[in-house]
Amino acid sequence: MRAQTIRIVANTLIVQIALLVTLFMGVLIVRSSCHECLAAPSVAVCERGTNPIEVQVESNQIHGYIKERQFAGCFFYWHESNRSGN
DSSP, X not given: OHHHHHHHHHHHHHHHHHXXXXXXXXXXXXXXXXXXXXXXXXXXXXXXXXXXXXXXXXXXXXXXXEEEEEETTEEEEEEEESSOOO
């Protein structure tokens, strides 16, 4: 009975490690092809209640601008670049 429990725990641990390695490799593959794909937004604004929030966000990066995206009732602002990766 004890040996069977040890095998179950070992197999579970192996599966968990394999999933973490797969997730890590997936992140590396996405980041290598698109370094901005997994970037966190610079600003996130979620309105609560009836009073709207006025937000003005400006890019401080050279050749950059702010891109606004809306998701789940919140506004997310990312820095974008006008130049290519050269």
